[in-house]
Amino acid sequence: MAPFTLASAKYGKEKVRVFRVVKSGTWHEVVEYTISVLLEGQIASSYTKADNSVVVATDSMKNTINVFAKTSPHVLTPELFSLHLGTHFVSEYEHIGKAIVTVISHRWSRIPLDQKPHPHAFTRDGNDVTRIEAIITKSNSGSTSAELSTGLQDLLVLKTTGSAFENFIRDKWTTLPEASDRILSTSVDCRCAIKMNLPSDGSLAISSLANLGIDFKAIGKSVREITLETFATDESASVQATLYKMCQLILTAHTEILSVSYSLPNKHYIPIDLSWHDNIQNTSVQDAEVFVPLEAPSGLITATVSR
Structure with a gap:
């Protein structure tokens, strides 16, 4: 077979849906996210040699997202949450050099009652979303850098x-x-x-x-x-x-x-x-x-x- 080169490769999990409630007595904060994660790194052998020993299962990525939705102190801020997830993946797995995390934040606004925001009742007051993309890159020395974008969709x-x-x-x-x-x-x-x-x-x-x-x-x-x-x-x-x-x-x-x-x-x-x-x-x-x-x-x- 002619020699070919794997020019680029990344893989991950998409359309992971999570909804989080943060409770402070009767006052509740909520977020709803649709999340995707893509990983790059020393994964070529999984494509060229059918070697799954370098593969972080995409189901494991989903599990990580769910656990972080419960444990991350940054879960209410989608930009920080995306950075937290991405930094975790490149830190947890030595052979992973880049994580691309996309978070879609869906709208939930408090229902006003008697001109006051209700503490735990919400309405979706628009179909537009906030879209965040964090790209976390690990250098050969092990330090990490980040690119971040946020905006409307x-x-x-x-x-x-x-x-x-x-x-x-x-x-x-x-x-x-x-x-x-x-x-x-x-x-x-x-x-x-x-x-x-x-x-x-x-x-x-x-x-x-x-x-x-x-x-x-x-x-x-x-x-x-x-x-x-x-x-x-x-x-x-x-x-x-x-x-x-x-x-x-x-x-x-x-x-x-x-x-x-x-x-x-x-x-x-x-x-x-x-x-x-x-x-x-x-x-x-x-x-x-x-x-x-x-x-x-x-x-x-x-x-x-x-x-």
Whole structure:
């Protein structure tokens, strides 16, 4: 057989669902996560020689997640929880050099009663989620470093005016009319790369997680608010222009963010031609009131803005 090289390999467990309740008397805190873990390292022989002696079973990864959901002091902060898990895997197994941990945090907000948050009753007040990715890498000397991103996913937004799309290239392939005003809708995916305040040697240890000094909850709240406010108020010349403004505002507000990435599908709403019935006008900017939402195709606008 011809000589081949295993160019890259990683494996792990995905879609691990956990729900944790932290009780302080009658006051309860809750989190719900969907977690995936991927491991890299000296695992080539499991592929090339059918050698399972280097394999950490993916079921063991699931078990680790479940135990950490009970025992980790960082479980209520998904960013720290992802770092805790990743640092554990590269520390526990000598031959594992990298752990990639993705945590999806699902929304649960307290139900307000008598203008006060209920101590142990919650509602899911949105289908958007917080998505965290931690990449923990172990050096040859055994020290660990981390890359961390946090942000929004599946935040569905729409506005009925304040968006135009004009002066784009028109050639023999163009059928799209220019629009001085239109519906703008997208499902926001935002990723913020976080500057890690690591010790002078650049290493990350489980014992130092509590001392990172980053208010992840405040960052998440601010990123969501900036995204929504900018989307709502910007007189948008294009999705690209609005995206860039969002990135600028986030980077200005948070020095601990190194870069901001957005992925914004342009969800189209097309005015329906009703002129066949009593000459009802519904296609011009001033008349359009009834639309058909298009599932596909959609535009897709992405960018990363860094310092």
